Amino acid sequence: MKKQFAVIGLGRFGGSICKELSRLGMEVMAIDHSPEKVDEFKDIVTHAVVANSTDEAALKNLGIRNFDHVIVAIGDDIQSSILTTLMLHELGVKHITVKAQNDYHEKVLEKIGAHEIVHPERDIGIRIAHHIVSKNVLDYLELSDEYSIVELIAGEKIHGKTLIDLDIRAKYGINIMAIKRKEEINVSPQAYEKICRGDILIVIGADRDIDRFEKQLLDEG
Known part of the structure; x- marks a missing residue:
């Protein structure tokens, strides 16, 4: 059976989630207090509904507790975000993901039952900063305060060398999870795999170890 998702708040963040979940073939209910925003999504999602998510009766009428996953993507109204999350938790929703505006908002969300908290603006900022600072970093995904997955471009220093030559681990x-070369992706590359200049190395590890690897083996000066 298809998973059922409800997205509350149809700003840029919530709207993009609705579109992508729908593209992936999921059943999606889009909810917002604005009739204009709901109208935008009526032909994209399974159901588009005008409702006040801080109204417990409205949430019950929508059968919100029956959804597998509810995403609270409310924008700048932190109070509505908190009240909505609290009600979803009290109604017994299985999985609640909430967009946080700041660290204080996150702390409150953790205490009232959010299962997953995301900071889209902060996370995008971190990724862009890493890309700007280093010409070797193509993309950056923070796993925790200390661990990340990073896409690095292989430079001249390691061209023609195998993973066993470099003894990276x-x-x-750190671990090289995959090597992208043009249109091909080699997942879990073998020790004898040769690296070529321009290959994209998908690396996982502690931030300090990834930085050390980048500076010593990838920096071209």
């Missing part, structure tokens, strides 16, 4: 404590 032993020397740097």
